[in-house]
Amino acid sequence: xxxxxxxxxxxxxxxxxxxxxxxxxxxxxxxxxxxxxxxxxxxxxxxxxxxxxxxxxxxxxxxxxxxxxxxxxxxxxxxxxxxxxxxxxxxxxxxxxxxxxxxxxxxxxxxxxxxxxxxxxxxxxxxxxxxxxxxxxxxxxxxxxxxxxxxxxxxxxxxxxxxxxxxxxxxxxxxxxxxxxxxxxxxxxxxxxxxxxxxxxxxxxxxxxxxxxxxxxxxxxxxxxxxxxxxxxxxxxxxxxxxxxxxxxxxxxxxxxxxxxxxxxxxxxxxxxxxxxxxxxxxxxxxxxxxxxxxxxxxxxxxxxxxxxxxxxxxxxxxxxxxxxxxxxxxxxxxxxxxxx
Numbered sequence: 001x002x003x004x005x006x007x008x009x010x011x012x013x014x015x016x017x018x019x020x021x022x023x024x025x026x027x028x029x030x031x032x033x034x035x036x037x038x039x040x041x042x043x044x045x046x047x048x049x050x051x052x053x054x055x056x057x058x059x060x061x062x063x064x065x066x067x068x069x070x071x072x073x074x075x076x077x078x079x080x081x082x083x084x085x086x087x088x089x090x091x092x093x094x095x096x097x098x099x100x101x102x103x104x105x106x107x108x109x110x111x112x113x114x115x116x117x118x119x120x121x122x123x124x125x126x127x128x129x130x131x132x133x134x135x136x137x138x139x140x141x142x143x144x145x146x147x148x149x150x151x152x153x154x155x156x157x158x159x160x161x162x163x164x165x166x167x168x169x170x171x172x173x174x175x176x177x178x179x180x181x182x183x184x185x186x187x188x189x190x191x192x193x194x195x196x197x198x199x200x201x202x203x204x205x206x207x208x209x210x211x212x213x214x215x216x217x218x219x220x221x222x223x224x225x226x227x228x229x230x231x232x233x234x235x236x237x238x239x240x241x242x243x244x245x246x247x248x249x250x251x252x253x254x255x256x257x258x259x260x261x262x263x264x265x266x267x268x269x270x271x272x273x274x275x276x277x278x279x280x281x282x283x284x285x286x287x288x289x290x291x292x293x294x295x296x297x298x299x300x301x302x303x304x305x306x307x308x309x310x311x312x313x314x315x316x317x318x319x320x321x322x323x324x325x326x327x328x329x330x331x332x333x334x335x336x337x338x339x340x341x
Contacts, residue, residue, distance in 0.1 A: 001106040003134045003306060006085075009331045014112060014136075018105055019085035021050075023112050026334070033074075033087065035114025036098035037062065037177055050074050050082075052089055054097025054212065058177065061204050074099070076125075092116040093127035094288055095178030096209060102130050110134040111302075117287065118294040119151060122185045123178070123214050127298075135304040136331070139312030140289040141267050148267060148291040154284045155186045161261060161282055162239060169237040169257035170282070173246035173264040176202050178288050180243050181209045183265050184216045186286075187241065197222035197237065199244030199253070234258055246278075267291070296320060 007014050013025035021031040028045030035041055035051075037058035042051070044067040049056065053073045060067060074080060074089040076099065081087075089099035094115045101112045111132040118127055141148075162170055174180040180202050187196065195218040198206060203221070210216055222242045237257045244253075246264060254260060264280045267287030275283040290298065295317060299307055307328040309317045314330035321328030 001108045003108065003110060003308075006105050006108055007103060007110050007112070007134075007136075009333050011334075013333065014331075016085060016103060019082045019087070019103070021082055021085075022046075023101055023103075024114065031082070032068075033101055034059070035092065035101060035112065036094055038095070038115070038175075041114060044068065048072065050080070050087075052076065052097045052099050055099070057208065058097060058205070061208060062177075090128045090130050091125035093118060093121060093124060096124045096181070096212060096214070098124060098178075100128075100130060102132065108133050110136065111304075112136045113138060115140070115289060116298075117290050118298065119148070119287075121182055121288075122189060123182045123209060129298070129301055132302065132304050134306045134308060135299065135302050136308045136310060137295060137299065137317070138289065139295070139309045139314050139317045141287065141291050142295055142309070142313040142317040144292050144316075146267065146270055146291045147293055148270070148287050149285055151186060151286055152190070154265075154286050155183075155190050157282065158187070158241075158263065158284060159190060159192060161263075162241070165261060166239040168239070168259045168261050170241050170263055171249055171254055171257060171260045172241060172243045172284070173249050173262075173266075173278075173280075174243055175288075176245050177205055179265055179286070180245075181206060181214065181216060182288070183284075183286060184219070184243060185214060188215070188217050192241070193217065194240070195220045197240055197242040199242075199248050201245050201248065202243065299326070 012027050014023040022029045023033045024041040025032050031048045032046035033050045037055050042059050044063040046068050048070045049068040050072045056071050079086050079088045086104040088102045092098040092100045103110045109132045111130050115138050174183050197220050262280050263282040265284040265286040268274045269283035269285045307321050310331040310333045318328045
């Protein structure tokens with residue numbers, strides 16, 4: 001069997017003809033297998049959805065309980081057969097509930113990684129290498145310039161700024177699913193035990209992480225007291241950490257806090273121009289994706305016969321594979337964004 005006969009790119013996403021299912025479809029389909037809960041991979045409206053228990057729960061939180069007609073849990077490591085095609089889900093290390101999907105048929109195995117990372121993350125299971133004939137890798141940071149620093153060093157930068165500017169609120173932009181909870185947990189692991197204030201858009205997901213046994217410590221709503229209303233006094237936020245989605249820091253909400261230090265936790269903060277464009281005073285290079293060295297090391301470790309590269313800097317990683325005499329090609333899938341990083 002040729003790899004293209006088992007999985008192929010279509011306008012709706014990666015499609016498996018013998019199994020008649022899609023992986024992370026970009027539009028509603030009869031049967032969807034979903035790698036994780038980020039909005040560019042997990043869209044509502046498909047008839048049947050197969051995903052890990054945590055990803056299904058996250059989709060229900062974000063889209064409502066009726067995000068699909070029928071949902072099925074995929075226990076990690078267990079094989080499920082769909083129309084004669086075996087599929088199994090394995091930890092991807094990206095966010096809580098994230099998984100790679102292995103598709104096996106007639107002796108051929110293709111692993112669709114979804115998004116993944118190799119760094120230690122106290123909020124999700126680590127990436128599990130899965131032997132395969134074809135590895136489908138993301139390429140969000142697939143350029144040699146992207147080499148992420150140690151996470152502990154970036155967290156230490158934030159803590160140092162808190163000590164240096166005790167009168168200023170530190171507003172940390174972090175994507176609502178995964179990055180926000182990870183930043184909070186890393187702060188706790190570094191010994192920061194003060195209350196952390198969160199934007200209302202993070203509450204449901206932070207509550208879910210806490211319910212899943214991931215201790216985020218004391219979280220308080222980041223609301224400034226209105227006349228006769230609830231919330232903290234503006235002065236109470238001096239020296240505080242406030243975490244919210246990056247979009248929130250572009251509106252009036254952010255100006256409620258005392259002389260805020262604008263921070264942004266993202267792998268894109270390696271690019272100084274991006275930090276300047278966003279008005280970021282304290283860039284924190286904390287990524288939920290692999291950097292260049294981790295992408296290439298993963299391919300070396302798996303040693304597949306072929307690599308398919310998707311959503312990101314595809315050409316550079318394809319070229320790296322070709323220089324190593326490894327068959328590779330870009331998939332040119334559309335509909336997957338990396339700005340959430």
